[in-house]
Amino acid sequence: MIQVFPAHTRNSSDLGWLKGYKSFSFGDYFDENNTGFGVMRVCNYDEIAAGRGFGPHPHSDMEIVSVVLSGAIKHEDSLGNVAVTAAGGVQRMSAGSGVIHAEYNASDSEPLSLFQLWFMPAKRGTEPSFENVTYVPEAMTNALLPVVTPEGGEHKAKIYQDMSIYLSKLEAGQELVFHQGENRRIFLMVISGKLEANNAQLETMDSARMEAESTLALRAAEDAHFMLIDLP
Secondary structure, three states: OEEEEOHHHOEEEEOOOEEEEEOOOEOOEOOOOOOOEOOEEEEEEEEEOOOOEEEEEEEOOOEEEEEEEEOEEEEEEOOOOEEEEEOOEEEEEEOOOOEEEEEEEOOOOOOEEEEEEEEOOOOOOOOOEEEEEEOOHHHHEOOOEEEEEOOOEOOEEEOOOOOEEEEEEEOOOOEEEEEOOOOOEEEEEEEEEEEEEOOEEEOOOOEEEEEOOOEEEEEEEEEEEEEEEEEO
């Protein structure tokens, strides 16, 4: 089963310095029928003005992943971590038993755009941790490039949940096939372009949630940049 969520169905907000688009209930937006997908709880696309951001605030028992699309984000936390992540990079924070962190646009002149993704951890109350990784953008051309996995490794962040995040830039007319394991879910987000997912048609910022699809055939109707998340 594939359920498509067109871009315009996301909840949107504009605070001037922050333009946000929420795929699930978050903050002051609540829809009792849209609170998560498997262990996934949040998929926010944010555009943050230069020099602005989110001051110190607490988290616990959540795996938080930031995928930077343009600009750079600065992270600071109560564990002593300070890091800047630019496009081509991914941050992963395991909030565990509790952590305080802040996130800011690292530039005083350039805007920042990113996805922030939240997932329930496999275990609660673990020791908090933070990781900052970069990947090779060229490696996602006509391929599914893993950038977050349970094992981690070179150019991949380690997440404490049985799931993986892939990025891809599929050229027009090219195809990929993803084989889904039994009792798994797939969340698909088209960052730009047009993508065919089995019989579903998706355009820029459309998303899809898939269950019981043993094979997912992906074809770019035009150059397509997308994110695929394999979930329990």
